[in-house]
Amino acid sequence: LCFQCSKYYKSGKPTQAKSIDPAFVTSGFKNWKKAHEKFSFHEKSACYKVAVTTAAYESRPITTQLSSAARSQQAENRASLLKIIGGEIFLARQGIALRGHDHRQGNLDQLLKYKAEDNLSFTTWLSTKRGVHTFWDCQNETISLMS
Incomplete structure (x- = not known):
């Protein structure tokens, strides 16, 4: 063929x-x-x-294809960041510590794992970009911006 x-x-x-x-x-x-x-x-x-x-x-020009791919990636990143910030807001309002003794065993990390159970794109996003947005300095900055 x-x-x-x-x-x-x-x-x-x-x-x-x-x-x-x-x-x-x-x-x-x-x-x-x-x-x-x-x-x-x-x-x-x-x-x-x-x-x-x-x-x-x-066929669409390559610039159009690239911009639509970038647009969809931005939307996915935005949705994932909103989930992280939402988790931080939830834990802060409840007065629960975000971090634990180990970075991967903190309350925020466990909450994000729970949120990712039914969302494949968020699970994938967390596995590739987790550390950047869940480090303690980012958490502190987010909480200080909220207060």
Whole structure:
């Protein structure tokens, strides 16, 4: 199968090419003895040119893809930070210590683990970026900003 051709013609778009070889669109290529010849012919065919040209014009520019990826990462980071700050606010209002004897066994850390049980993205975020936002100096700064 040709990826571009099968994607284009399976999407239900109108076919502008007269001869569409099913080996490159639906059934798959089987005659490997003449593969080089058939591939060269297919690259010059009208159906291939239409599919590739359409894919090139329809795909989003890389800058748009990068900005949307950055936007989604910012949203995930914001949501995760709000969970951490919410945990700090909860513990501070209850008068419960945030830290324990060990950094990973403190009340804040246990609360965040509990919050992450049903949220896969927060679990992943905590496993990769936990230390930066849960160190004692960040906790103290957050609490001082709240007071």
